[in-house]
Amino acid sequence: KNEVEQSPQNLTAQEGEFITINCSYSVGISALHWLQQHPGGGIVSLFMLSSGKKKHGRLIATINIQEKHSSLHITASHPRDSAVYICAVVAGNQFYFGTGTSLTVIP
Amino acid sequence: KAGVTQTPRYLIKTRGQQVTLSCSPISGHRSVSWYQQTPGQGLQFLFEYFSETQRNKGNFPGRFSGRQFSNSRSEMNVSTLELGDSALYLCASSILQGNNEQYFGPGTRLTVT
Numbered sequence: 001k002n003e004v005e006q007s008p009q010n011l012t013a014q015e016g017e018f019i020t021i022n023c024s025y026s027v028g029i030s031a032l033h034w035l036q037q038h039p040g041g042g043i044v045s046l047f048m049l050s051s052g053k054k055k056h057g058r059l060i061a062t063i064n065i066q067e068k069h070s071s072l073h074i075t076a077s078h079p080r081d082s083a084v085y086i087c088a089v090v091a092g093n094q095f096y097f098g099t100g101t102s103l104t105v106i107p
Numbered sequence: 108k109a110g111v112t113q114t115p116r117y118l119i120k121t122r123g124q125q126v127t128l129s130c131s132p133i134s135g136h137r138s139v140s141w142y143q144q145t146p147g148q149g150l151q152f153l154f155e156y157f158s159e160t161q162r163n164k165g166n167f168p169g170r171f172s173g174r175q176f177s178n179s180r181s182e183m184n185v186s187t188l189e190l191g192d193s194a195l196y197l198c199a200s201s202i203l204q205g206n207n208e209q210y211f212g213p214g215t216r217l218t219v220t
Contacts, residue, residue: 033209041144041195043211086150093163095140097150 003027006087006098013105019074021101023087026068034061034072035086037100043086046072077105109134111200111212119218125186128215132179132200138162139181140209141173144195153196156181157204185217193219 005024013019023032034046047054047061049070054061058077063070074081082105087098112131120126132139141153152165156175173183179200185192195216199209 035211041197041214041216043197043199045209045211048208088150093155094165095142095150095152097152099149 002099003091003096004087004089004098006085006101008101009099011101011103013077013103015078015105015107017077017105019077019081019103019105021072021085021087021103023070023072023098024068025070025087025089025091025096027089027091027096029065029068029089029091031090032063032070033088033090033095034070035088037084037086039083046085074103077103079105079107081105111198111210113196113198113212113215115215116213117216117218119220120188121220122188122190124188125184126188126217128183128196128198128217130181130183130198130200130212132181132198133210136200136202136210137179138201138204138207139175139179140199140201141181141183142197142199143167144197144214145191145193150197153183155204162204188219190219193217 007022031050037043049063058075060073084100086100114129138157140155144150155163159175170186175181195214197214199211201207
């Protein structure tokens with residue numbers, strides 16, 4: 001059983017589209033992270049959330065603690081957004097990771 | 108500031124051997140965490156070190172160990188390598204222990220033959 005579930009697993013979008021990636025978790029958490037991994041392996045931390053909503057440029061992350069759900073939105077998607085997006089939760093001082101959403105944005 | 112660095116970037120080892128990977132955190136960061144990433148299991152947490160002490164540990168066998176030095180640099184050791192240990196090993200540093208924004212290194216790609 002996975003503590004963290006992401007959907008969809010794969011996503012293809014046209015440039016300019018609005019994108020939503022979902023993350024559901026089953027454990028009590030102290031925080032949730034959204035990570036971006038480009039081909040080649042490098043990982044960048046996009047957001048760390050414990051409540052509410054955060055915005056960074058075209059990226060928006062929200063979390064609903066009661067529903068144990070978070071979403072990552074990308075507005076006006078661009079080919080450079082093509083990457084794997086990973087949801088990770090912190091529970092009991094450990095990280096649990098989703099399997100990732102592979103996003104491809106077509107020009 | 109320089110980012111997190113990991114050495115070596117690529118490594119090929121034989122079953123039964125041991126390996127040591129190194130991670131240098133961002134200057135001023137005192138916490139280093141290690142992760143394993145495989146196509147089958149995805150990302151998994153190995154352990155976290157803070158102030159030279161292991162603070163948290165994931166569900167990995169005792170063949171996986173680590174340590175942290177007084178300058179916050181960390182090493183990870185895997186003994187008696189198995190084929191299934193082939194993976195990308197990532198380290199991440201943060202200013203403090205526990206739930207903080209993590210800065211990831213580029214990873215070490217280990218292949219066990």
